[in-house]
Amino acid sequence: MDAFDTLKHAFHARLKTSQTDQELAQLKADYLGKKGEVTQLMQVMKDLSESERPVYGQRVNALKKELSEALNAHKKALEKALLEAQLAAEKIDVTLPGDRVQLGARHILSSIVESIEDLFVGLGYQVKEGPEIESDEFNFEKLNLPKHHPARDMQDSFYIDPNTLLRTHTSPVQVRTMLEVGGQKPVKIICPGKVYRRDDDDATHSHQFMQIEGLVVDHHTSMADLKGTLLKMAQTMFGADRTIRLRPSYFPFTEPSVEVDVSCYNCDGAGCSICKHTGYIEILGAGMVHDNVLKMSGYDPKEYQGFAFGIGVERIAMLKYGIEDIRHFYTNDMRFLRMFNQ
Amino acid sequence: MNVSMKWLSDYIQSHIDPNDLAEKISLHAQEVADVRPLYAAEGLVLGRVESTEAIPDSKNKRCVVTVNGTQRTIVCGAPNVAPGQDVIVADIGATLPGDVTIQKATINGIESAGMIVSLSELGIDKKYHQESGIHVVNDPHHDASFGLDDTVVEIELTPNRMDLMSMLGVAYEVSAIYEVPLTLPEVTVKEVAKVNPYTITSDTPKCMAYYGRVIENVTVKDSPEWLKNRLIAAGIRPINTIVDVTNYIMIDLGQPLHAFDSDTIGTQAIRVKTAETDTTFQTLDGQTRALKSGDILITDGKRPIALGGVMGGLDTEVTQSTTTIFLESAIFEDRQIGQTSRRLDLRSEASLRYERGIAHDRAILALNKAVTMIQALSGGEILKGIAEHVQTPPTPWTVSLQTSRVNQLLGTTLSDAEIKALLERLQLTVKPTKETLEVTIPPRRLDLHTDQDLIEEVGRLYGYNHLDIRLPSTQTQGYLTDHQKRRRAIKSHLEGLGFFESITYSLTHPDLERGFVSREPTAVLRPLSTDQQTLKQTVVPGLLEVLSYHHARQMDDAKIYELRTLYWEEEIETLGIAMSGTSTHSSWKPPVPVDFYSIKGLVQHVLAMFNVSAEFVASRLEAMHPHQTAEIRIAGQVCGFVGKVHPETASQYDLKDIYVAELYITRLAAMSDRHITYTPVTKMQSVRRDLALLVDKTIPAGVVLSTIKSSNVPYLVDAEIFDVYTGSPLLDSEKSLAIRVAFNDANQTFKTEDIDALMDQLLTHLKNEHAVKLRT
Numbered sequence A: 001m002d003a004f005d006t007l008k009h010a011f012h013a014r015l016k017t018s019q020t021d022q023e024l025a026q027l028k029a030d031y032l033g034k035k036g037e038v039t040q041l042m043q044v045m046k047d048l049s050e051s052e053r054p055v056y057g058q059r060v061n062a063l064k065k066e067l068s069e070a071l072n073a074h075k076k077a078l079e080k081a082l083l084e085a086q087l088a089a090e091k092i093d094v095t096l097p098g099d100r101v102q103l104g105a106r107h108i109l110s111s112i113v114e115s116i117e118d119l120f121v122g123l124g125y126q127v128k129e130g131p132e133i134e135s136d137e138f139n140f141e142k143l144n145l146p147k148h149h150p151a152r153d154m155q156d157s158f159y160i161d162p163n164t165l166l167r168t169h170t171s172p173v174q175v176r177t178m179l180e181v182g183g184q185k186p187v188k189i190i191c192p193g194k195v196y197r198r199d200d201d202d203a204t205h206s207h208q209f210m211q212i213e214g215l216v217v218d219h220h221t222s223m224a225d226l227k228g229t230l231l232k233m234a235q236t237m238f239g240a241d242r243t244i245r246l247r248p249s250y251f252p253f254t255e256p257s258v259e260v261d262v263s264c265y266n267c268d269g270a271g272c273s274i275c276k277h278t279g280y281i282e283i284l285g286a287g288m289v290h291d292n293v294l295k296m297s298g299y300d301p302k303e304y305q306g307f308a309f310g311i312g313v314e315r316i317a318m319l320k321y322g323i324e325d326i327r328h329f330y331t332n333d334m335r336f337l338r339m340f341n342q
Numbered sequence B: 001m002n003v004s005m006k007w008l009s010d011y012i013q014s015h016i017d018p019n020d021l022a023e024k025i026s027l028h029a030q031e032v033a034d035v036r037p038l039y040a041a042e043g044l045v046l047g048r049v050e051s052t053e054a055i056p057d058s059k060n061k062r063c064v065v066t067v068n069g070t071q072r073t074i075v076c077g078a079p080n081v082a083p084g085q086d087v088i089v090a091d092i093g094a095t096l097p098g099d100v101t102i103q104k105a106t107i108n109g110i111e112s113a114g115m116i117v118s119l120s121e122l123g124i125d126k127k128y129h130q131e132s133g134i135h136v137v138n139d140p141h142h143d144a145s146f147g148l149d150d151t152v153v154e155i156e157l158t159p160n161r162m163d164l165m166s167m168l169g170v171a172y173e174v175s176a177i178y179e180v181p182l183t184l185p186e187v188t189v190k191e192v193a194k195v196n197p198y199t200i201t202s203d204t205p206k207c208m209a210y211y212g213r214v215i216e217n218v219t220v221k222d223s224p225e226w227l228k229n230r231l232i233a234a235g236i237r238p239i240n241t242i243v244d245v246t247n248y249i250m251i252d253l254g255q256p257l258h259a260f261d262s263d264t265i266g267t268q269a270i271r272v273k274t275a276e277t278d279t280t281f282q283t284l285d286g287q288t289r290a291l292k293s294g295d296i297l298i299t300d301g302k303r304p305i306a307l308g309g310v311m312g313g314l315d316t317e318v319t320q321s322t323t324t325i326f327l328e329s330a331i332f333e334d335r336q337i338g339q340t341s342r343r344l345d346l347r348s349e350a351s352l353r354y355e356r357g358i359a360h361d362r363a364i365l366a367l368n369k370a371v372t373m374i375q376a377l378s379g380g381e382i383l384k385g386i387a388e389h390v391q392t393p394p395t396p397w398t399v400s401l402q403t404s405r406v407n408q409l410l411g412t413t414l415s416d417a418e419i420k421a422l423l424e425r426l427q428l429t430v431k432p433t434k435e436t437l438e439v440t441i442p443p444r445r446l447d448l449h450t451d452q453d454l455i456e457e458v459g460r461l462y463g464y465n466h467l468d469i470r471l472p473s474t475q476t477q478g479y480l481t482d483h484q485k486r487r488r489a490i491k492s493h494l495e496g497l498g499f500f501e502s503i504t505y506s507l508t509h510p511d512l513e514r515g516f517v518s519r520e521p522t523a524v525l526r527p528l529s530t531d532q533q534t535l536k537q538t539v540v541p542g543l544l545e546v547l548s549y550h551h552a553r554q555m556d557d558a559k560i561y562e563l564r565t566l567y568w569e570e571e572i573e574t575l576g577i578a579m580s581g582t583s584t585h586s587s588w589k590p591p592v593p594v595d596f597y598s599i600k601g602l603v604q605h606v607l608a609m610f611n612v613s614a615e616f617v618a619s620r621l622e623a624m625h626p627h628q629t630a631e632i633r634i635a636g637q638v639c640g641f642v643g644k645v646h647p648e649t650a651s652q653y654d655l656k657d658i659y660v661a662e663l664y665i666t667r668l669a670a671m672s673d674r675h676i677t678y679t680p681v682t683k684m685q686s687v688r689r690d691l692a693l694l695v696d697k698t699i700p701a702g703v704v705l706s707t708i709k710s711s712n713v714p715y716l717v718d719a720e721i722f723d724v725y726t727g728s729p730l731l732d733s734e735k736s737l738a739i740r741v742a743f744n745d746a747n748q749t750f751k752t753e754d755i756d757a758l759m760d761q762l763l764t765h766l767k768n769e770h771a772v773k774l775r776t
């Protein structure tokens, strides 16, 4: 065993017992440092012959490399062991439940309004809004409902003063829009919003509800156009297989006026309890804009004609989901609201 | 309008199935509410009571009844059963309303074959009769079925179709829909030589026409079965022959009539006038009515005898002992009748017809038909002639219709001839000219005055379900406005963060809003309840109610919002947020309760969506926590508030630890800067420095931050508070704020000395503004 072997042996013995960075650093200094054992070996060089020197030098360098590599390998092994110990300490029970992602929900009435808005935006309509406190003029008179008109009985209203009331429909927004364009341009709008009627609240009546009205005015707007539009809406809301049926009705602001039925989505027209065995369910009112309304809104009825429709959002939701009481919409129970979010 | 199929057959002889009629009426005319048998019973037969015999120890009687020529025994408990009566027998197997099936039964040891029935047992509501015992048929020979097999089709009338408030009007419609002949009523009055002595005058244009006839020597009686059945079918209670005939004619022809006891009228000179204010009149229901100027009064020249079109007088009412009738058939102004009847709360079938408009050409027909019927039922002599006053004689009018307009509005391609044929089905006279169809409208169709009215008639008879299905050809661009899109985005963000959208009533009680808002509320004139008397001025109380609802159901972790209008001087769109419970959601890890900063974070997020920077200023609202509430200001304008609800307020809702915010979206939108400026993403690293400041405790952190941000120190791009400390070893008046600032410049990397210099500059500025000290 020469000095090299002895040194190597001693180094590995110390390496084996080194457990910390500090010990390793000390070991490195003791052997590979400026005054380390390996460096000391070089002191012998000057006593060697010219021919022995290169061989000896290579041996020292080889030893230096060997020890250095052993040192690094040991250091890495130590680090790895340390990390593993640390990870082991971080062991968790992966079967415990995760944090709940708590999502809220859009109100079902808003969702229905938005889906109808989307349909009509796709068909080239704009969404118009207006005030909920309206003048008698815009809510009634400009819609062909002068004071003392018998149909005013049909919509008993919340007045604030003799000329101001909570709007009973979103039709005044239509009037405002027509007046805005000054009777010169086509109009194609839907008007969603809250409306109010003096009805006592019960399972089927609400003094406040949501309505969406639609209006198209142009040179050649016809009842056939109305029919196609309503069919599209009915199919969007109740399914692609639905058909519609128009029945005569009366609204002061339209003529002809119709009630619109959709074929029953439950029995497909065969008759069931939902459609009261008629095969059809009434969903909305519509008609061709009355000449008087066009005139009061600045249009010449000889040049322009239009259609309008109005739909109760609560009614649609109740039909679509079989909701039995209109008051549920205004209770805002989170369990109720959550049900309609897909 | 209840349509008796039997009654209809007076005018339409073609066979029509009631269910088919209901469907056709609903598709071409008006909504049909119901189709039902007049008597909801089957297996009824007519019987004659031959003899009755008391059964010992029972109130029942053993009756021998002849049915279809055969005698049978029926045990009957009705006290009014008596020999000689014609009665209705529910035969074995008959069904009565309420799922009653008649079976052979042994009563008091006697086998009873069927049941003698009362009207109530036949399902006739007590409002139509006063009978307590079995029903005695008073005219068994009029009609083999005694009206028992009638069906009622109930039509719901819209205000424009008042022409359908008569059987004749319905018959016109049925004839048009089915294209079957209509038999118009014809009346021959058999008058005696004695002349009707009455004269009529009128002082008011509100009486368009007034006709009167006299019939003497009548006997007021119970009406025959067929008449009573028709009235019951129409929804009217039979009284006696005279009253019943006036009601019958009103339903039949739509013309209200009034019968006076002629002997009680002081004169024979009827004078129609309008009432003077502050006079009274006793109507036949015994009530004294306060009159107003404008009410139409029928007088005998000296005193009022009827409130025209609304109700007769008590003094001149027909009674059982009346023998001479003065029968009125008049046309009064619709609006006045509406006003009077509404004011006095005296709305009747008659006033309703006047109010909505009656055919102006049937007054004489109605009068003649009525006296003929009275004569047939109650005997008597009809005096010669009609007393009359005619202010405005009924005249037809003409409407011009263009085929092109019909087709444009309906989207059809109908020819002149087709349109003419459709209108002629309604018995309108159509004269084609070169360019138009001239349509003559009879006074019975008061709803037809414009070409649009006629287009509706063409459309509904043609059938709306035969129209083409198209979409409007109008080329327009559809889109949501930026604000509408942003509104949806706000909702989606909040919902993603766990919030549920609420929609609440707009009407509230002002007390609930006290402490959140101090504006003068807007009240509605006739609220339905005190809880719904004013319009909302704040979103918060409504949300507290929703939280309270959930608390009562053990759901205390509730996060809700509402985007709604508030009704200030202007309507203002407002976002309300309310939260309670925790901001983390694990079933087993310790929860982190929500606090002021949870909701403030949300508010800041929404503000960022509008790209506005707001100031949060500690402020006081009575209903809010005095030290955990901030007003939100943008450029000096109040845009909302955020904070904790005052524990006293919360406890009124049985709640605690509730955080709420209200943001005035209308104002945010007005100030929103949505302009986007592009700057390249910097390649240089920002240099961060931490600053530990000692400041006076009363200086809000936000103020220090904004001082830093407005310091004009170059390259300063961000400042963030990362620690707040009070307590030992600091003085009581001090707090420590740890702030991290960041410097960045796209064109250089900073040297340490550069940053030191910038920090010095910043510190100097802070010292000048707030007397801060550097914490060491």
Ligand SMILES: [Zn+2]
Binding pocket: A264, A265, A266, A267, A268, A269, A270, A271, A272, A273, A274, A275, A276, A277, A279, A280
């Ligand atoms: Zn069905």
